[in-house]
Amino acid sequence: MVKRRVHVAAAAIVSRDRQEVLIARRPSTVDQGGLWEFPGGKLAPYETGFEALRRELHEELGVEIQRAQPLIRVHHEYPDKHILLDVWQVHEFAGEPFGREGQAVRWVPMEELVNYPFPAANLPILRAVMLPTEYLISAEEDDDADFLAKLERALREDGIRLVQLRAKTLAHEAYVARAEQALALCREHAARLLLNGEPSLLDEVDADGIHLTSERLMSLERRPIAEGKWLSASTHDRAQLEQAARIGCDFVTLSPLRTTPTHPDADPLGWHDFQQLVETAGMPVFALGGMTRYDADHARAVGAQGIASIRDFWK
Ligand SMILES: Nc1nc2c([nH]c(=O)n2[C@@H]2O[C@H](COP(=O)(O)OP(=O)(O)OP(=O)(O)O)[C@@H](O)[C@H]2O)c(=O)[nH]1
Numbered sequence: 001m002v003k004r005r006v007h008v009a010a011a012a013i014v015s016r017d018r019q020e021v022l023i024a025r026r027p028s029t030v031d032q033g034g035l036w037e038f039p040g041g042k043l044a045p046y047e048t049g050f051e052a053l054r055r056e057l058h059e060e061l062g063v064e065i066q067r068a069q070p071l072i073r074v075h076h077e078y079p080d081k082h083i084l085l086d087v088w089q090v091h092e093f094a095g096e097p098f099g100r101e102g103q104a105v106r107w108v109p110m111e112e113l114v115n116y117p118f119p120a121a122n123l124p125i126l127r128a129v130m131l132p133t134e135y136l137i138s139a140e141e142d143d144d145a146d147f148l149a150k151l152e153r154a155l156r157e158d159g160i161r162l163v164q165l166r167a168k169t170l171a172h173e174a175y176v177a178r179a180e181q182a183l184a185l186c187r188e189h190a191a192r193l194l195l196n197g198e199p200s201l202l203d204e205v206d207a208d209g210i211h212l213t214s215e216r217l218m219s220l221e222r223r224p225i226a227e228g229k230w231l232s233a234s235t236h237d238r239a240q241l242e243q244a245a246r247i248g249c250d251f252v253t254l255s256p257l258r259t260t261p262t263h264p265d266a267d268p269l270g271w272h273d274f275q276q277l278v279e280t281a282g283m284p285v286f287a288l289g290g291m292t293r294y295d296a297d298h299a300r301a302v303g304a305q306g307i308a309s310i311r312d313f314w315k
């Protein structure tokens with residue numbers, strides 16, 4: 001049997017302060033009734049995703065979208081159909097949203113989203129909504145004071161909210177000590193800190209998660225940390241992306257987009273191959289390798305969550 005292919009446009013409407021997101025409950029009489037969802041619906045013939053989004057949000061919530069940006073595309077196999085969820089982050093709209101079709105509609109704080117039952121296809125969307133568009137990877141620094149000053153600047157001036165502590169040259173004790181300091185600073189700025197290293201590091205430092213090197217990623221059989229923590233990984237090709245999905249990574253970096261001074265011999269992916277790999281990744285993907293924040297909009301346009309960088313944020 002050839003499965004029906006359904007293309008759906010859906011909206012993550014995020015409050016101005018980025019603290020809350022609007023969700024709606026599907027009426028109990030329809031497919032997946034009673035579950036919560038991001039408002040939206042199927043594309044009509046000849047409609048683009050964005051046109052469908054505008055029409056559906058008018059029909060379902062009574063609002064007019066003014067500014068939206070692609071957030072994530074999720075392919076999902078339901079028993080009876082293949083569904084493509086084409087999700088947009090809505091930044092500006094006119095009107096006061098309400099359930100025009102009688103459905104419950106609610107603004108929910110980001111960290112409470114996990115308490116609402118969503119369709120199976122929605123997990124990557126929840127992750128994408130909660131993540132920022134910029135992922136800072138820290139540079140090697142010999143001195144703790146220099147390290148903290150640069151991290152503090154990035155948090156304060158660049159508004160960084162997601163940090164990976166990468167420090168290959170530090171011995172274990174020194175790494176743990178630096179991680180404690182970085183964590184305190186990140187907390188002050190409501191930023192999340194992931195530790196690049198062994199998953200067991202979380203037993204020593206109560207950071208927000210672990211970032212796996214691609215080598216460590218490939219050696220694992222299952223997710224090595226609790227669901228409540230974030231798990232990210234470095235990937236470079238389809239096999240690694242598939243492994244990341246298999247063990248339940250929350251998001252990944254995919255590199256190198258461009259050649260960089262740190263990895264001069266690596267073959268760059270370029271935007272075309274990057275886009276193809278991201279399309280079926282099934283989780284948020286940060287573009288890495290020669291990226292600056294000026295690449296973030298383009299990265300989003302080809303399906304990425306945003307950009308990851310050392311150099312652009314480490315000053
Ligand atoms: N809108 C929306 N649909 C979702 C989400 N997650 C998810 O699996 N779906 C599925 O995508 C499909 C979208 O259908 P829909 O019922 O919203 O479509 P629609 O508004 O055009 O409704 P209609 O067919 O009654 O006119 C359903 O099979 C639904 O279960 C989500 O977050 N938002």
Ligand SMILES: [Mg+2]
Pocket residue numbers: 039040041042056060
């Ligand atoms: Mg709908």
